[in-house]
Amino acid sequence: MNTKRLTEKNMDEAAAILRDGGLVGIPTETVYGLGANGLNEEAVAHIFEAKGRPPDNPLILHIPDASWLERYCKDIPLTAYKLADAYWPGPMTMILRRKDIVPDAVTAGLDTVGMRCPAHPLCRAIIDAAGVPVAAPSGNTSGRPSPTTAQHMLEDMDGKIDAIVDGGPCSVGVESTIIDLTDTPARLLRPGGITLEQLEAVLGEVAVDPAVTRLMGAGEQPKAPGMKYRHYAPKAPVTVVTGDPQKSAEYIASHAAPEDGIICFDEFLPLFTRRSETRPVMDLGPAGDKEEQARHIFDALRSFDHTSVPAIWAQCPDATGIGLAIANRLNKAAGFHIIRV
The missing domain is CATH 3.90.870.10 (DHBP synthase)
Incomplete structure (x- = not known):
C-alpha cells in the first residue's frame, strides 16, 4: 500500500x-x-x-x-x-x-x-x-x-x-x-x-x-485505552527516577552506565553532557514547566530507537497537574520500574 x-x-x-x-x-x-x-x-x-x-x-x-x-x-x-x-x-x-x-x-x-x-x-x-x-x-x-x-x-x-x-x-x-x-x-x-x-x-x-499507578492484572478488562498493557515503550528498557529533581539527577548520574541514554530536565544537562560527549541525552524541558515536558516526552522516548543505547534512565516530575499524565506515560514505558529518591 x-x-x-x-x-x-x-x-x-x-x-x-x-x-x-x-x-x-x-x-x-x-x-x-x-x-x-x-x-x-x-x-x-x-x-x-x-x-x-x-x-x-x-x-x-x-x-x-x-x-x-x-x-x-x-x-x-x-x-x-x-x-x-x-x-x-x-x-x-x-x-x-x-x-x-x-x-x-x-x-x-x-x-x-x-x-x-x-x-x-x-x-x-x-x-x-x-x-x-x-x-x-x-x-x-x-x-x-x-x-x-x-x-x-x-x-x-x-x-x-x-x-x-x-x-x-x-x-x-x-x-x-x-x-x-x-x-x-x-x-x-x-x-x-x-x-x-x-x-x-x-x-x-x-x-x-x-x-x-500500577499495571492491570491478567484477568482485568480495561474500560479505556492505555490501561492494561505496557505502553509508550522504546526498544531499550527504561528506569524512571522520581523525587526531588536535584536528587534524581544525581542518582541517575551515579548509577547509569556510560553508554546508557538519559532523559533529564534542562537544568541537569551539563551534569550528563560534560561526562561524555557521545552519551545520548534528551532534554525533557525545565523542571518547573510540565506543559513543555508533556510536549517532549514521546519524542524523547522515540529518539533512543535510533541509537544503540542498552538502557534509558528518565527523570520524572511530581504528580500534580499534568505531571500525573507525564508520570503515567513514563511509568508505563518502564513497566513500572520506578526508583524513588
Whole structure:
C-alpha cells in the first residue's frame, strides 16, 4: 500500500477515505491518531491489524462537537454536558453508555464507549466532512511511544494505511484524559491534558483508578485505552527516577552506565553532557514547566530507537497537574520500574 502524505488542502480527500472505509492518520492536539469510520466494523478491524493492537483494548470515537453525543450514547448524565462546556473541544474523553449503533469492535464488547471532541481544528473539520464518528487510537505500533508529528507516525505506519494528514506538531503531547461518567463518583481512567484538578473543579469528587499507578492484572478488562498493557515503550528498557529533581539527577548520574541514554530536565544537562560527549541525552524541558515536558516526552522516548543505547534512565516530575499524565506515560514505558529518591 502506498501511504499518501496529505495536508489541510487535501482535507476532502482524507474525509472521503475515512467515509469509504480506509485508514487515515489524523492530527490532534494530543498525539496523531489512526482513524477509521467508527461505524464500519471492517474498517475498525483494520486499525487493530495495522497497529498490532490487542482486541480487548477499546477505542475512542472522535466527534466534531457535543451535539453528536446523543447519536451514539444513551443515559447521558448532565455532568457530561458540564464537562463538554468546560473542556471541549479539548484533550478529554468521556466514557458513556453506548447505543447499539456503535460496533462491538470499537468498545471491545463493553456497553460503554469513549467519546472525544478534539481541539485541533483540522481534525474536527475532517470528521465533520466525513460525516461519521472517527475511531482513532494513537497512530503508533502497539506498545511503542505515541507519535506527536506526522513523521513519527510514518515511521510506524508507512505502507500500512491509506494516508496521513500532516497538521504540524501536537501542542499537548500526551493522550487525552479519560474520565468514566458511568461510575459514581466519576473515575479517572487515564490522566492527560485535562488535569485531575480541572476535573474536580467541575465534578467535585473524582476517584482515581488504580491502573493509573500500577499495571492491570491478567484477568482485568480495561474500560479505556492505555490501561492494561505496557505502553509508550522504546526498544531499550527504561528506569524512571522520581523525587526531588536535584536528587534524581544525581542518582541517575551515579548509577547509569556510560553508554546508557538519559532523559533529564534542562537544568541537569551539563551534569550528563560534560561526562561524555557521545552519551545520548534528551532534554525533557525545565523542571518547573510540565506543559513543555508533556510536549517532549514521546519524542524523547522515540529518539533512543535510533541509537544503540542498552538502557534509558528518565527523570520524572511530581504528580500534580499534568505531571500525573507525564508520570503515567513514563511509568508505563518502564513497566513500572520506578526508583524513588
